[in-house]
Amino acid sequence: MAALDAAKPGLSGDGPPPSWRDRLAGRIDRWMTSPALNRWASASPLTRWLVRRRSAQLFGLMAGFVHSQVLLACVRLRVLEHVLAAPRTADELAGLCRLPTASLQRLLDSAVALRLLERRGGARYGLGSLGAPVVSHAGIRDMVEHNAVLYHDLHDPLALLRDPNQAHMHRYWPYTEEDAGGAQPPAPEAQFARYSALMASSQRFVIDELLAAYPFAGHRVVLDVGGGMGGWVSALARQHPQLQLKLFDLPLVAALAADAVQRAGLAGRISTHGGSFTQEPLPRGADLVTLLRVAHDHPDATVRTLLRAIHEALPLGGALLLAEPMAEAGGAPEPGDPYFHFYLLAMGAGRLRTPEALSALMAEAGFTHIERVPNRFALHAQILVGRKARCLPANTAECVNLN
Ligand SMILES: C[S@@+](CC[C@H](N)C(=O)[O-])C[C@H]1O[C@@H](n2cnc3c(N)ncnc32)[C@H](O)[C@@H]1O
Secondary structure, eight states: OOOHHHEEESSSSSSOOOOOHHHHHHHHHHHTTHHHHHHHHHHHTTTHHHHHHHHHHHHHHHHHHHHHHHHHHHHHHHHHHHHHSEEHHHHHHHHHHHHHHHHHHHHHHHHTTTTTEEEEEEEEEEOOOOOOHHHHHHHHHHHHHHHHHHHHHTTSSSHHOGGGGGGGHHHHSHHHHHHHSSOOOOOOOHHHHHHHHHEEEEEEEEHHHHHHHHOOOGGEEEETTOOOOOOOHHHHHHHHHHHHHEEEEHHHHHHHHHHHHHHOOTTTTEEEEEOOOOTTTTOOOOEEEEESSGGGGSSSSHHHHHHHHHHSOOOOOEEEEEEEEOOTTOOOOOOOHHHHHHHHHHSSSSOOOOOHHHHHHHOOOOOOOOEOOOSSSSTTOOOEEEEEOSOOGGGGOOOOOOO
């Protein structure tokens, strides 16, 4: 009896007793899982549509791993590029992909079902509505290819949950070692170049979101912390000729950024600075600091250090703009959340945070007037902006309104 009681929520002594809502939800759960109700709901014309819709949703959930592998096969075989050049038959594609027609046919039919391809006249295949963005964005294809690492780590999800440090994804990102407690081991330069190239190709979506969402024209000098190869500062330099730009990243990455900036002819506008934000102070002089897809890589302790360093580097009245995918974008858990929850688990010590959790960390570091800047596609990133107050707390009476 004691064991049974312990299994009931609220009776084990480690939580409040269930509310009447919880008890009602529990009854509904038991009712919904009764075979008799299922049989009745599947047969009744009133509820059949709902059962059908839920069955399809659940089947999609179960089959999702096959769907992503169909996408990976299409990307690796360049099927979408082949049909973009001209609609092709299965035989023609089999020749181009060097696969037997009979097995390729299964991939092509699957890709049609997933709207990556569509059927055209003369038994040919053309580009489908979901194939078009894949073929036009190298960033999507690079992420699909990179997801093979996560796919491997998710092969045994329980092993990953028990010991995330064993994940291959963890080794892909050398800087996560420091967060995991060890000294940063020397990683081959190529490893920094590899992740930086991936970030550069996938950053385009975030850049477009930011340029459309925030009035950068109001600033003079922007510092991008964890700026990678400089795609974002280069885009800002081109779009806003009045801005001076600075980039800060780990020394090997900052060196790659310096080369890229030089090649783009922007060295006069953009300075690059190598260092670790957990060890060295950040460059001074910027009235806006941007932090794109950086905080979610790190545990709260590192994010606190980073946000304090940014606050310290800013002048009074300066601003921090933080953009990255956030949890529960629309105020409730979203289907995109599991991807980032598991990616960041496999990566190391970071986590997907809600806008509220990030705002709280920003406030703790001293930022005020923290607000969300609305943007078009929350899946790529959401945006928070906070200010360094124009006065020190001791001089509150003299504070100038920041708005
Ligand atoms: C996920 S990438 C994002 C890069 C870029 N902001 C973007 O959105 O494409 C995170 C970046 O933070 C940098 N980074 C990680 N730890 C760092 C540290 N301790 N100090 C400076 N930069 C760091 C990495 O080198 C990498 O360029």
